[in-house]
Amino acid sequence: MPANKRMSYSIALLLSAVLAPIAGCGGGIDPASANAVAGCEAATSDQLAAGATMLPGRACLNCHKAGGQAAEHAFTVAGTVFSSATGNCNSGGVAGATVEILKADGSVQLTLTTNAVGNFYSHDPVMLPLRARVKMGTKVQEMSNQQSSGNCAQCHAKPGLSGASGRIYL
Numbered sequence: 001m002p003a004n005k006r007m008s009y010s011i012a013l014l015l016s017a018v019l020a021p022i023a024g025c026g027g028g029i030d031p032a033s034a035n036a037v038a039g040c041e042a043a044t045s046d047q048l049a050a051g052a053t054m055l056p057g058r059a060c061l062n063c064h065k066a067g068g069q070a071a072e073h074a075f076t077v078a079g080t081v082f083s084s085a086t087g088n089c090n091s092g093g094v095a096g097a098t099v100e101i102l103k104a105d106g107s108v109q110l111t112l113t114t115n116a117v118g119n120f121y122s123h124d125p126v127m128l129p130l131r132a133r134v135k136m137g138t139k140v141q142e143m144s145n146q147q148s149s150g151n152c153a154q155c156h157a158k159p160g161l162s163g164a165s166g167r168i169y170l
């Protein structure tokens with residue numbers, strides 16, 4: 001091969017060696033190794049970027065906890081509201097829904113609003129066990145049983161786990 005081709009070939013090799021570790025694991029964010037996939041399809045590269053709209057539907061607290069991939073940003077509750085209990089994760093999130101975290105007695109202890117992809121999260125202290133209610137307009141869904149985790153997608157996954165029928169939906 002001509003010298004100039006060989007040169008650009010080795011630059012390409014060098015570049016891919018430098019970039020592959022970053023691209024390959026989304027800058028260290030890896031839902032599979034955190035066991036956070038919750039039955040979701042593969043995440044897009046945008047969704048692997050850290051921030052409020054990341055990884056809708058995945059089990060946020062598997063990373064956002066002490067010892068997790070986002071240990072500096074531990075959450076007390078987090079999850080995603082979808083338009084269907086059994087749909088995919090990368091689209092179908094419901095923006096602007098109200099999420100009420102209830103105490104065991106049913107009184108409201110924390111009120112959150114879902115963002116553009118349907119995600120909600122908080123660092124504020126939450127009393128366990130908790131219950132929850134999601135609502136928007138005339139639609140309301142309420143969790144009547146008490147649960148001892150704010151990691152909503154731990155149960156609200158596809159398929160649903162621990163008795164949940166699927167994702168949180170309105």
Ligand code: HEC
Nearest residue numbers: 030031034036050051052055060063069070072073119121
């Ligand atoms: C596979 C691991 C993983 C999962 C799952 C995950 N995150 Fe993150 N998240 C991270 C990492 C890593 C950071 C960057 C933390 C840092 O900068 O120290 C981050 C940062 C953030 C931030 C910015 C920091 C902050 O606390 O304001 C927000 C907001 C956030 N994530 C929300 C979520 C939400 C909501 C979910 C679930 C729908 C979620 N994340 C799921 C790993 C994850």
Ligand code: HEC
Nearest residue numbers: 077132141142143144145147149150151152155162163164
């Ligand atoms: C340990 C498992 C578990 C966790 C964690 C959990 N849920 Fe649930 N959720 C359930 C089960 C089981 C049901 C069905 C029975 C009931 O209503 O209590 C349910 C029902 C619901 C419902 C009623 C609609 C439906 O799908 O049946 C909503 C809304 C809900 N949960 C929201 C939440 C929110 C918000 C969180 C996180 C703050 C959360 N859940 C965390 C297990 C869980």
